[in-house]
Amino acid sequence: MAVELVRWPAEEHRRAELRDRGQPRILLVEGGTPAPVTVDPMEDWIRVPVDDRDLQARMETLVRRVSTRPELDGDGVLRSGAGWAALPPIEARLTEVLLLRFDKVVGREVLLRHGWPGEEPNRNVLDVHVLRLRRRIEPLGLTIRTIRKRGYVMCAQVSSAEY
Numbered sequence: 306m307a308v309e310l311v312r313w314p315a316e317e318h319r320r321a322e323l324r325d326r327g328q329p330r331i332l333l334v335e336g337g338t339p340a341p342v343t344v345d346p347m348e349d350w351i352r353v354p355v356d357d358r359d360l361q362a363r364m365e366t367l368v369r370r371v372s373t374r375p376e377l378d379g380d381g382v383l384r385s386g387a388g389w390a391a392l393p394p395i396e397a398r399l400t401e402v403l404l405l406r407f408d409k410v411v412g413r414e415v416l417l418r419h420g421w422p423g424e425e426p427n428r429n430v431l432d433v434h435v436l437r438l439r440r441r442i443e444p445l446g447l448t449i450r451t452i453r454k455r456g457y458v459m460c461a462q463v464s465s466a467e468y
Contacts, residue, residue, distance in 0.1 A: 308364045313341055313350065324348070329371050331363055346407075347371055375447060375459075377401055385445040395420050396438045403449065403459035412456040 311320050313332040323330045324345060332341055332350035341350055349367050351360060375385035381397035383390045392400055402419045403411055417431055435457060439449050443462075450458045 308367055314338055320348075329367050331360070331367060346374065374407065375404060375445065377404055383442065383445065385442075385447055388445045390441045390445060392438070392441060395434055396441065398422075399434060399438060400442075400459070403457065408458065408460045410452050410456045410458050416457065 307329075309319075309323050309328055309330040311323065311330050311332050313320070313334045315335070320330065320332065324347070327347060329347045330349075332343070332348065333355070334340055334350050334352045340352075343350055347367075349363055351363050375383060377383050377392075377397060377400050381392045381394065383392055383397075383400055399416055399420045402416060413428065413431060416435075417426065417428070420426075420431065420434065435449055435451075442448070442459075446462050448460060448462045450460065452458055
């Protein structure tokens with residue numbers, strides 16, 4: 306996957322176009338310009354002038370970050386790294402919402418609405434499906450954490466070596 310280089314702030318319009326297309330990009334921050342606020346995992350920045358080796362390292366890191374992000378296809382197959390898991394329809398709908406907010410909290414009510422559109426299932430039903438989903442995604446290096454009184458977060462598993 307190619308990483309686009311965008312001069313910041315001169316090419317703000319191009320940044321927006323690339324963001325809308327889901328294209329990974331590195332903002333080349335010019336001079337004394339304040340650093341941009343970047344919350345998109347498809348984006349990073351570096352101040353210019355920059356050594357070519359530093360820029361290359363930043364580009365490679367961005368490509369790794371983007372390529373390790375899990376994806377759910379239209380058939381309910383979740384892919385992460387080299388692995389995959391076929392998900393039943395309800396779990397696929399729950400995963401879709403959790404992936405949209407990967408590494409962020411998704412409220413129980415949001416998950417209930419997306420998992421069972423037009424219905425009002427028992428809250429325990431969600432817990433059962435999240436448990437099943439946890440078991441399916443664990444071999445992919447993913448986990449779902451419970452955030453008490455708030456909801457759930459899908460994220461990459463943290464190995465003990467990362468502590």
